[in-house]
Amino acid sequence: MDVGASTPSLWAFEEREKLLEFYERVSGARMHASFIRPGGVAQDLPLGLCRDIDSFTQQFASRIDELEEMSTGNRIWKQRLVDIGTVTAQQAKDWGFSGAGHPPEEGVGPTDREWIRLWPRGTSEPHEFTGVEHSPPKSA
Template sequence: MMAQEHAYSLAVEKLLNCEVPLRAQYIRVLFCEITRILNHLLALTTHAMDVGALTPFLWAFEEREKLLEFYERVSGARMHASYIRPGGVAQDLPLGLCQDIYDFTRQFASRIDELEEMLTGNRIWKQRLVDIGTVTARQAKDWGFSGVMLRGSGVCWDLRKAAPYDAYDQLDFDVPVGTRGDCYDRYCIRIEEMRQSLRIIVQCLNQMPSGMIKADDRKLCPPSRSQMKLSMESLIHHFELYTEGFSVPASSTYTAVEAPKGEFGVFLVSNGSNRPYRCRIRAPGFAHLQGLDFMSKHHMLADVVTIIGTQDIVFGEVDR
């Protein structure tokens, strides 16, 4: 979702040496954390449904609907938004959206509490997750795990802290880390990450400055319709941008973000034209799925479902 387009946009901006306005940076972070909550809600509750708890899944979709409406209000789309673009974001936040997001953060904390009341201390839930799919810190590093799969094994590594991008270096949040490296630790980390995302969202709303939401470069970002009506040059830039695109100096970069499922990286090579010479995606699920074999050893067949659920894999990104 928006985390993926965020990584690609950062890679293009790095090749262009482009500076993104501060307001656009905060908007990007705001929606990336909304995306994190969307992801973790789905991952946790479908995992619970696979193990045998249906109610959390039904609760979660009520909350996800509210978040997807925020997507829809800024981009017109509920899933593939194309909202984060090289140079900034597609358009500014509509009136009233910030207040609605703030209202959501106030009530959603209690929804997380309700999820925890149903699962965290549940005897059956703990029997299915504790000491299942254990991964040591060394194994997590050797297999190239990232995100919750890495932090669950006790490795405190989060790109938002280790290599901050956009406005993350101006925000205060904690990185939850596990101790046992089992499925239950990874569940607890995702719960806590949703709470930390709420902290980040509130800070973004409080600290977000006014100003531009796109880079002031008409060869990279299209002019507004009002500008096109007044300036022939703006009209020409708009026409060229949507017919030919923009050229990127010959160079290469690997740029990664802390996506909800782990490190999502883009290796981008430009030959100076308006099309990438090479674009390679580093998706976290590919490495995580490879670890399924050793994580499942000495467990029952039913535990494989638990392990796959806690890996939070989207099979589209492992189809190579």
């Protein structure tokens, strides 16, 4: 990995390029696929496209694993990121941490999962998707 840690990003762009080629083969447009039109589709799928997509999906998971290992398994990456911006469970409580889409306990560990939950600031209404009662922190 290079000093700027840009290699994984470049490899990810290579995979993105393959996906954009599929769009282009179907619709002629790379970024804004114009395949579906009023009344149906513009044309049939090109011959071999489904086979090529299948080949891509067969190797994609291993490419993601390579990208992940290149990043998180790298000594320089770890030196730059491990123990940076750590927050204890008590600090998360005291500061009123909340999250959107994922619980903030991912950042503080599993020590106090009962208290640290997603909650809308300043309200005790439960989130529709969790059904868990929430209450605002006592101090923020």
